[in-house]
Amino acid sequence: MKIDLYSLNILATVVREGSFGQAATVLNTTQSAVSYQIRKLEERLGIPLFDRSLHRATLTSAGEIVLEEGRRLLESARQIEVLTERFADGWEPNLKVIVDGILPIEPILKALKVMAEENIPTRIQVKVEFLGGVQYRFVKEHADIMLVKDYQPDPSLNEHQLEEMESILVAAREHPLSSMKQASLDDLHHYVELTVHDSSEQYVPGGDRMMFGGERIFYMSDFNSKKQALLMGLGFGWMPSFLVEKEMKEKSLIEVAYRGGSRHRFRPSLIHRAGNSLGKGGRRFRELIIGK
Amino acid sequence: MKIDLYSLNILATVVREGSFGQAATVLNTTQSAVSYQIRKLEERLGIPLFDRSLHRATLTSAGEIVLEEGRRLLESARQIEVLTERFADGWEPNLKVIVDGILPIEPILKALKVMAEENIPTRIQVKVEFLGGVQYRFVKEHADIMLVKDYQPDPSLNEHQLEEMESILVAAREHPLSSMKQASLDDLHHYVELTVHDSSEQYVPGGDRMMFGGERIFYMSDFNSKKQALLMGLGFGWMPSFLVEKEMKEKSLIEVAYRGGSRHRFRPSLIHRAGNSLGKGGRRFRELIIGK
DNA sequence: TCTTTCCATCGAAATTTTCGATGAAGTTCC
DNA sequence: GGAACTTCATCGAAAATTTCGATGGAAAGA
16 A cells, blocks of 8 residues: 555645645644655655755646545545544444334434434434334344334333324225124125235234234235225225325225224334433434434 | 554455454464554544454444445545556656647547547646647647647757648638639738637737738637638638538538639648657657557 | 755654564364 | 364564654745
């Protein structure tokens, strides 16, 4: 490595200040040290950077190029320093968040936007999962935070409940269940149930307590596809209320009059490991999500 | 400056080789020197880069970011080194060429293309000038090469003649001069003469030996504008033959039957300072222009 | 001409880095 | 379970690099 940032910085200072001596003053060193560093850089590169035949040393054209490129290099190096300063200051380099796809994504995007505006150095990774897949991934990938509807309580996890949400059991207007006054579990079993599938690799017994245990189940990849399938009359299923408000008002989706209850209120939670595991980035994200 | 390329390179080698010891072998040094450099880098940055609690040191997440950014930095530094190696090898950083606008630009563009393909590190600057302005700029801006129709001979300049060209005295078909069987100098003086103007700041007496000294002269900025003006019938003037071939064949421009001669053959030259003033870039350019 | 500024250079001093050895902790293999 | 091996930290001594402070020559300015 012929180039080093130290002498490049001296080169830049010499040119900025106009003379070796003035650069030495600015750099709190002596003129001979500056001279030594410049000479050494020239020797390593094998080309003169300054023309000494004049009274004041002036850059050669090669020197100009080296200076120009060197300044770029110094600027990049300073940016790395800024980054590491913030890491040293408690901003973690990475923050991994797993989100249950049943939750509205908008507040999360808003939080990310705020954090981007605040110039936060943390790289935030958000992954959307479903049902048991959320916690499964949280554990498997050592994520920092999960936003989840249901989870296996664990004393090593810190929980903060978010605002209450509601799921509604719906079907398309044309679907037979929509016209029933009263639907029994048996009635439900006659039709296809739509649900989303998670990506936990293991089988979790009783993983989704909202499912009815019928024989014909279609698994969709997310709630938007599930809504499309519901609208097509493919079957019935639970949907978060905020996703079907419009369709219910238009009566393209109808609440199923299930005896066991067609509404289900729940409070999603923001979970992270207890103790001081979150860095500044994680804490800021938490703060933005739980609303202070 | 907390960061230095030397320790960054060691960091990258440690990660690539998998251990401090192996990195030391590759870098031809000892394990303790590697350990020392990594520790010092960590101290300066104020954050640990490796997690030593495991058997083998593994990168922390901050370490990963520093490594990633550090690699980029090292890559840039190496590029500067490559550049300076080529400067040291005789490729000059800059090459300034002044070209007379009367010459066809195509061979020059071809030469530039070849040199770009050859990955030549020299930054080439081409400026187009006219008449006396070419040499004026060559001197004033310390250009390396000029391609010129006429110039003031000078023993310190090296000349190489290029292929002969021809200028033709033309006017538009509708122009009165076009229908004359024989035109005298007096006849010419009745009409507007079109010429291009150079940007030499001084008045050069008798600068353009091709002008007829009439009273009404229009100065255009280049030969394309001049051709436009000729086609519009604004006046008469000299044009390099390669620029008016098509128009003369179509008879939209007609050769003026001037008694003193309506054709003028000349050999443009490639000029540079005598001796060893040209670097490899300049010599390659010369070679490409004069055709070996 | 005298003074000042600019830069190179030199030996001595200071600082940084490497070396080589040692030791602790973890891993592998038998 | 224990011997052999690998990995990394650490230490004092040695080596290498860098800085210091002084000196001198060359050019510019007064």
